[in-house]
Amino acid sequence: AQSVTQPDIHITVSEGASLELRCNYSYGATPYLFWYVQSPGQGLQLLLKYFSGDTLVQGIKGFEAEFKRSQSSFNLRKPSVHWSDAAEYFCAVGATGANNLFFGTGTRLTVIP
């Protein structure tokens, strides 16, 4: 069965600093991987996705993520965080033939001036 682990519940970074949010997944085959962002009281917005090919994927808002099969990871990165990036970030995995996505428990990002 698929599962997603986001080990960091809450991360605080200074504006302008770099960011890395961790995501580990469990799945027997090649997964489809996603990062979503959720602002308070809002729905989820897709930041980026990985299906196949280049393991470094670029997304919106300056985010990127790298798929590492050997580590079962799909970490999200941003070189310079902006105050508007403060939100909840969810990693999700989908599997070939599966109907739905499995989400991690999320990482809340706080950005301090």
Add this chain to the structure above:
Amino acid sequence: EAEVAQSPRYKITEKSQAVAFWCDPISGHATLYWYRQILGQGPELLVQFQDESVVDDSQLPKDRFSAERLKGVDSTLKIQPAELGDSAMYLCASSLDRYEQYFGPGTRLTVT
């Protein structure tokens, strides 16, 4: 840009009452999903429709929850009777293909 619409945005109801949520997916999206997101957790799928047919409702508590998508467009999720543990955000999503899902703003339900 097309969006998934949901209403109401907020709903407060008393325990044992009935409550309903509505979702209008992005035009042309055949697949529609209802998720429940408990505070501090990620969304969990309740039901998935392909056009008007249910393709996965394995996690839907069918004794109190029901969902329909009669014409294969908009959808309604109903809870009757509501329980305190149903307090959560209910998210609707739609997709053109199986994997890239677009989410609505959600309905925040509080059961008192």
